[in-house]
Amino acid sequence: MGGVQEVRIGIVGLGRLGMRHAENLAFRVRGARLEAACALEADRVQSVCRDWGVPRGYTRFEDLLADPGLDAIFIASSSAEHCAQVRASLDAGRHVFCEKPLGVTLEECRDAEEAVARNPGSVFLLGFMRRYDSSYRRAKALIDAGRIGKPILFRGYSVDPESAIQGAIRFAPSSGGQFLDMSVHDIDLARWMLNAEATTIFAAGGCYAHPEFAAHGDGDNLAAFVRFDSGAMAFFLAGRTAAHGYAVETEVIGTLGTLRIANVPQKDLVEVLDSHGSVKECSQSFLERFEAAYHAEAQEFVDCIREGRRPGVTVQDGTRATEVAFAATQSFRRDELVRLTPLTPRRSA
């Protein structure tokens, strides 16, 4: 499995996260070969090609798509482009990795679902990287093994650090709102861990520190309380004002026990005892907190291609999380309960 059968990958999108993906693909993912990089910024493409030895660079997605020497496309472009690039790449016979969110409308999500369906030979993986984090994986395994009994409540916080607030405000017009941008990971985790679908939602929140979000029907902190078809409940908090860092914290309470993941999102194993007391510093960004998970999901994508396996995350997971995020947004904006229509059963196993 060594030198042969390497998966030849082209990446599109070289923002902060795209660069991390590219570097992983270039140097750390076993069985992967980063053959091409594409971004609007020609300078960035050039330096990636030169510094990391990537053979081909493009500034137009069409050119990347036309590159005959690629087995897979890794999509880390802006959210609005995801769906079209997913469809085009799949229909061009490529395997596809797509960063979250799957789409910015439900129509887009369904288009992507159809593209996946009509290309059964292609591996498709959506970047819900938390499922590849070792702590979340162990938590899921403990739940599946019955360690906490029947799940009662899932609680997921995803709050960006206040230090990143200026970027969040600039991004507000196109972010889709806190539930789509921040909670979508928690919604996916809740569906995965509860093995159930959301049915009823009530959301609230507002602008507690930064009035700029209001103009976009958004707030700097929103929360949603959700009932699932299994009877379990979920509570999501999405925000932008965490003082202590990248505050992604998850809890699952069951009838026999409770699991917490990153209750304190400590950055490492250092504790300082000084005049403040006992102090543990926290992770400051998604890149720091989920560094290993980004690596693991890329490895899983490549392994699935090489081994002919299907990833655990499906395109439907993307659609469903988006639906719930939209329903929560609607509940917040209209100040009313939102009830989701029952699905034909298609939840992930």
Place this chain on the structure above:
Amino acid sequence: MGGVQEVRIGIVGLGRLGMRHAENLAFRVRGARLEAACALEADRVQSVCRDWGVPRGYTRFEDLLADPGLDAIFIASSSAEHCAQVRASLDAGRHVFCEKPLGVTLEECRDAEEAVARNPGSVFLLGFMRRYDSSYRRAKALIDAGRIGKPILFRGYSVDPESAIQGAIRFAPSSGGQFLDMSVHDIDLARWMLNAEATTIFAAGGCYAHPEFAAHGDGDNLAAFVRFDSGAMAFFLAGRTAAHGYAVETEVIGTLGTLRIANVPQKDLVEVLDSHGSVKECSQSFLERFEAAYHAEAQEFVDCIREGRRPGVTVQDGTRATEVAFAATQSFRRDELVRLTPLTPRRSA
């Protein structure tokens, strides 16, 4: 302030908590003298009088009330008797401490309010003991000092240990439901810490482990999501199935920081490292967790009487917490949003 002016107290109710109160009043509360004890169980009255040197014992509340040598009545009887005993004691010119809940109907609460209003010379303290716990007091002081900025979300869990489930099931018909019995403390804390009143509620939950609660329109785990008139939010979880112990945990998230109280309700400062990993045992009951708070609230009651002060907890706090608990129960039972009518402003300072 030594030997003179001791407050002569009669207690009614010698259940598990009543015994603790009685012992505190008999031996540990400075300025208090436990002069009389009253309970339905004659044996228990006798042993308290004999073993703890309490001069007078009664088995009927009327006799306690008629005792001319008492300055104050300490009510630890069953919930259904609270309000009538509060009214009678106040109208008899006694200072009154009353265990929570203030009443089992809102009418009762309002009757109690009126009795307090027409007896301005009497000290009335409702047993929201958490306000006298050193951790909650420090948290409140930090909030008031602006340490966490503007409050965004209050989260309060009150889950009894699974080990006490049989008692909880027996108590279910008369408990008033999880929100009244368990969350009422959290509701009071939320009003106190957010300095705001609840306006909109959505509740859910069910019987995840113990179907017996369903017959009483109750569940073994319920949760409510609440919006307050300040814009802040609250999330309450009330339950009966905590595996790790008496799971009372509180969080207040603000724009500048987050406070957590008893995130792990550890029973002491011992940590065991063994084949399970790092293990901290938890408090197993309210008496264990709030031992010092029960002592402090009794001390505060006596100090208020001796110093002519008013306690921080008012009778209105009891009514308002009850209203919110009832609204949450209604939301759960009807599966609908409940909006509370605005109050004439009377929140506690």
Place this chain on the structure above:
Amino acid sequence: MGGVQEVRIGIVGLGRLGMRHAENLAFRVRGARLEAACALEADRVQSVCRDWGVPRGYTRFEDLLADPGLDAIFIASSSAEHCAQVRASLDAGRHVFCEKPLGVTLEECRDAEEAVARNPGSVFLLGFMRRYDSSYRRAKALIDAGRIGKPILFRGYSVDPESAIQGAIRFAPSSGGQFLDMSVHDIDLARWMLNAEATTIFAAGGCYAHPEFAAHGDGDNLAAFVRFDSGAMAFFLAGRTAAHGYAVETEVIGTLGTLRIANVPQKDLVEVLDSHGSVKECSQSFLERFEAAYHAEAQEFVDCIREGRRPGVTVQDGTRATEVAFAATQSFRRDELVRLTPLTPRRSA
């Protein structure tokens, strides 16, 4: 056991700790009656008598000793007076509680031992209050139950907060050195928990921040490594410069597990998440950390008198801890191994 048979107590010494003891005895110790208070400072005696209703006050120990209405003497005077007061009180037929240290020389300790021996009807309790702390008690019970197997290493830190350094420097000439003043509690805990006696000691340390201690053959931080006759080891750190508070931390490593007590000496159950990360404040003084233990040891003293029991802490425990502290001091001063002569077996059970 209520009003009758109360133990009538006189206290000598009304410093910071003496005041705490006096207040406990006056108001919170069941079965105790504080009948007399004695201190050099006449003003303090007066205010204690007036404010706390203590009937009789003295400024000379001889007068306290001559008070015929006392069953017990509670000694909280300065260390240099302990032994003489212990002897005189016992020989006057009183029960005696004595704050640590038992004495400032070994001769004094042996004199105290003899006084205890010749007054078998008197209860004698030495103020090793940690043995009455709920965390240490549970740890000891876990060890005795075999939970951690055979003890390998005891580690005890006792470091005062830097905020108290000026007092420590003033006290340095008469403190007996860090091992006697600070580690004596750890030495007692080690003997108690290991159920063994020290045999070999090597100590080191120095003045890392405060050169003033050097003039007294002392340092601001000293440590000793000790071998016990069971084969177990102990490591003691005694110091004055803890930034985070009153740093009393204990660990016992056994063949089947490890126990830690107050690894972080958190003052309560509050955790703050802010720009520093996750922060837990620490206890700032022995009065704060051991508030409940001081209460419990006084209660145990009174209960032993009333019930005709012997306390678990013996006068020999005081002597032996002092011997080890002196040996550690000698090792530090001479930079050499010190071997303790074997004892005729008299360790506590």
Place this chain on the structure above:
Amino acid sequence: MGGVQEVRIGIVGLGRLGMRHAENLAFRVRGARLEAACALEADRVQSVCRDWGVPRGYTRFEDLLADPGLDAIFIASSSAEHCAQVRASLDAGRHVFCEKPLGVTLEECRDAEEAVARNPGSVFLLGFMRRYDSSYRRAKALIDAGRIGKPILFRGYSVDPESAIQGAIRFAPSSGGQFLDMSVHDIDLARWMLNAEATTIFAAGGCYAHPEFAAHGDGDNLAAFVRFDSGAMAFFLAGRTAAHGYAVETEVIGTLGTLRIANVPQKDLVEVLDSHGSVKECSQSFLERFEAAYHAEAQEFVDCIREGRRPGVTVQDGTRATEVAFAATQSFRRDELVRLTPLTPRRSA
């Protein structure tokens, strides 16, 4: 820096740790190319070559050394072979990475030092991987920035899990004893963090659970108390019986604060609350705890070669740590203080 100038590496030793190194070099170290693998076990060499695409395999070190297509040799063979292979590789013009320990005698260490000295063009890195762990790196940076003031005490525990005891017993005859095998990392960390050299040592310990170690002048748990030339102190615990896992824990106490690294060596960010209380599982092996550090040190080795830099860990660090480990062993065996002769100053910067 991409495809060109890759460092061609041959590894010798394919045990548990060697396999991990080989896999890192083959797939995850940027700028590295694993060109050859050598081990006594021909099967293992074959499978590594076949599965990981390594071009050349050898079963004799001489053949690896004679391979003209290698820039560097990565030594992960058994301890007894380290020094000879270091010398031969350096003298053959190769860059050398060598797993700890540098040698099993001081003569060997000095031979290695000379070989490094006479090959100034070669990069030499000794596998003190903890220096490349993110937590230790941050701790070191905090110390250097003065965050904890002047160091007073370094405490380092290195205790293998009881679950690995059979291997430890088999390995006992050739391990060099607990101080050389386990504490050598702590000794290196102490020298690095205290920036000082050991001067006086007293060690103790024994066989608390496993008498088999006694035959080799060793114990299952040993501890050493060490004075450094800066006045700072260190306490090392080395053992084989940790119930909770791979118990590597470090503390540095300074005049202004205290640092702890892996006080609880938690394996991830999961916490379970169940009938045991709050439970955090721990890392179970060095490969688990230091996975990222093994990767980072290999990356640093390759980066140093490519960038013409010198690593922070020197061959002298290996010698000096070995000297201290030997002195501790001698102290334990002879039950006496051991004083180390002063060094001509050569401590690492």
